Amino acid sequence: MSAINSGEIDLAVVGAGPAGLAAATTAAELGLAVSVFDENATPGGQIYRGIEAVAAKRGADFAVLGDAYRAGESIVRDFRASKAAYAPNTGVWLVQKDRQLGIVRDGKAGMVAARRVLIATGAQERPVPIPGWTLPGVMLAGAAQGLLKSAGMVPAGPVVLAGNGPLLYQLAAQLVAAGVKIAALLETRSERAAALPHLPAALMAGNYLAKGLGLIAAVKRAGVPIRRGVTELRALGCERLEAVEVAAGGRTERIDAALLCLHQGVVANVQLSLAIPLKHEWSAAQRCWRPVVDQWGNSDVEGIAVAGDCAGIGGAEAAAHAGRIAAFEAARALGRIDAAARDTHAASDLAAWRRHLRARPFLDALYPPAQGLVVPADDVPVCRCEEVTAGQVRDAVRQGGTGPNQVKSFTRSGMGPCQGRMCALTVSEVIADALGKPVAEIGTYRIRPPIKPLTVGELAALE
């Protein structure tokens, strides 16, 4: 397994999560010259973060992390055994429509060309803007889970989990299994009535429901105090988090905490696909943007495909199938197999992919983000980098700002180093709410390459 193919690249894959790894393994088996670029040091993406280290050195942690995590072992092992080239610690800061990729590694930028590109950049957590969310001690739930996977680390002091969604309960169950005492689990909202019509389809999708109920039961069994129907959350502290203030059922309480883990579901990571730009659409069910793709992952730009959660949230298992489906299509597009062979090869993955996606409408309806967190109050900072509040965004709208790009020039929201990753959704939602228009009409920031900051020194190395 080399770092980058020395010759021509048939398929460049961006991202080494389940979609990217499964696509690379399958495409390499079909004889394509594949290169995988990933900014992390090890393969697996966020969902299987650190899996090789756990398998090799921390086997006991599998009992804490659960079977869903362990499923990544074979995906990573098959990838390692494949002929696909793998470039870890390598950022992709540009993908051009002519399939030239800008990469950066070891302080040097470079360009590589590929006959086909697969974007497999996965998901990110939905931002959770509450008062005090910039304090040290406030993190996203996925961050705490990532520390458990990659470093075997758990919260050291009183920890509060807040929000909703499967990942929050999964983290709670994992922390309980690791012997961590959780001070409280604060659930913002779950909409059982709205989700009910989608239940039969979800039951056909696999064991999602049984798994979820198992996690919740484990958390309850451990005696974790649970507050439901949370309407307000506030992180309190001066230099770091000291307590969480929570309002639920007309009652406000203060819970001492060293760590607050927030979660409001995951959304498609579209930073790279927006920068190309591919055509995107607003998903009302998932309340996020996603590129418009066909069942093979093909976008509106010839030769550039998208697979996995970055094309819309479907989960890790769906992502691996989507990766393989995209690999068969890549082989067809490059003339290695014909359409009939592609259809035969991809049939079982297409069926499994569709089956997994049947669970989504139920999960999306059961765990919608709380309205007060999607459209926060005036005093809440929405842009963490430039510390722009929701009130300042509303002021900009009152001054005539009609969209995110105008609001960005008025307020500097989205102009910091994260380039809008932590505020784009909130800013669009706040503008839409202020103008009484759907988010689909408001749009999002125009994302431009480089999608990660490059130093002048890195750029100077570009030939």
Add this chain to the structure above:
Amino acid sequence: MFRRLHEPEAAVTITVDGAPLVAGAGETVAAALLASGNPVCRQSPASGQPRAPFCMMGACFDCLVEIDGVPNRQSCLVEVRPGMAVRRQARPTPVGP
């Protein structure tokens, strides 16, 4: 803010603002800081308030630190190496006339 479930198999010593810090091999700089008792990475340029790692997946840029003389490195994406010199970043001084 965080603790290790197990003693690291191999220890790596880095420095943070000149003081030695022992981390586990394979840990990121951000993880090492979170287990050190002081998770702060930088002061925000806008107001100077302290910031610590938030997303741990390369999205939020709150974990920026100086590593071996290079400022603004995403510490959640960089693994510790023996002798690595990490510095927390102070709020930049505004440039004025």
